[in-house]
Amino acid sequence: MRIPSEDSFTSRLRSAAVAARVGLWLGICFGVALATGLISHYAQGDSQPVPLPTSPSWLYQVTQGLHVVAGTAAIPLLLVKLWVVFPKLFQPVPRQVREALPTALERGSIAILVSTSLVQLTTGLLNVAQWYPWGFSFRTTHYALAFVAVGALLVHIAVKLPVIRDALTGDVDDTAHDRPNARAAGPVSRRGVLVLAGTSALAAAFLYTAGTVPGVGRIAALSSRSRKHGIPINRTAHSARVVAAASSSAYRLELVHGATSRALSREDLVAMEQRTSTLPIACVEGWSATGEWRGVRLRDLLDLIDAPTGRDVRIRSIQTFSASADTVLPANFADDDRTLMALELDGETLSMDHGYPVRLIAPDRPGVMQTKWVSRIEVL
C-alpha cells in the first residue's frame, strides 16, 4: 500500500476556513468543560480552603450539566475537525534544521492535543454511560490530562493565530489558505459542513445528556438509569452489598463528637422533628433530578452531641468499598438548615436503593457525595 501524500486530498472542504470555525466551537466546548471540571474537582476534594457556597442549591447541577453537555458536543466537532485537517498528517518534513525544529514542536503539540482529547472525550463518554472498564481513578486521570490537553491547545492556538485570525475574519468560501490541490467541490458546501457539524454537536449533547433536562430524562440514550420515585438509582443496595446491614434491626446511626457519642435507631430518628427540603441530586455523570426529601436536620443531630457550629463533619456509609463511603461535609454545608439526614423521598419511606435507612442530602453538593446508607457522623 502506498502512503498518500498531502496532495492526494483534493476536497475543498478540507480547508483552513472550515477548520478554524469548527476549531473555535471546539475551543469554546473545551473552555466550558475545563472551567466546570475545575469546579467539580474542587467540590469533590477532601477539603476546600475557600468554602463553596450552599446556595443556590442547583449551582452544581448547572455546572456539571454544562460540563457533560460541552464534552459530548465536542465529540462530533472533534471528528469533523480531524477529518478536515487530516491531509496535514502527510505534509513533508522540512529538510533544514532551522525549519524542522519549529515544525517538530508544532506537530508534537498537535499529537499530544489530539491523543489527550480523544482519551478525555472517550473516558468521559464511558463515565456517563457508567462503564468503568479501566483500573485507574477516572477523576485523577481526567483532571491531570485536562492540563496536558489545554497546554497543547494553547501552543496550537499560538502557532496558528495568524491563520486563525485570517480565516475567521474572511468568508468561509475564501481560498487564501487552501492547499493548492484542494479544489474539488464536495458533496455539500462548506457552509453545509458547518451546519452538519453544529447540528450533530447539539444532537449528541441532547441525546446523551437529556437526563439533565427535567422531563426528557426518559429519552436519554446512554445516561438513562432505572428509577424509583422519579429519581435515578446510581448504585443499588444489592450491588453495594448493604442489604443485610441496612435492613437489620441492629442498625444504628452513630453520632460522634470527641468523647461524646450517641447511637440512634431509625425509630429514634423518626421520633425527632421532621423537616422537608426540596433538593436535587446532581450526579457527576451529568444527570440530575429533584426530589422532596423529609427527615431530620443534620444540625439537630449535631446539637444532640453538643457540636459547635463551624465544624466539618465526616459522613460514613454502611458500604465500605466506594468513593462515596467516607466523605467530609464542609462546615457551611453541615450547618445549613436544608441539609438533612433523609428518611423519606417524595412522600414515601426512602427505598433501599435510595439509601434506606437514612441518607445525606445537602444543597449544591456533587451527587457522588450525597452518601446513602449512612452509618456514622463524626464531628471533626
Ligand SMILES: Nc1nc2c(c(=O)[nH]1)N[C@H]1C(S)=C(S)[C@@H](COP(=O)(O)O)O[C@H]1N2
Ligand atoms: N454509600 C454510597 N452512597 C452513594 C453512592 C454509592 O455508590 N454509595 N453513589 C453516589 C452517587 S454517584 C450518586 S449520583 C448519588 C445517587 O443517589 P441515588 O442513587 O439515590 O439517586 O448517590 C451517591 N451516594
Ligand SMILES: [Mo]
Ligand atoms: Mo453520581
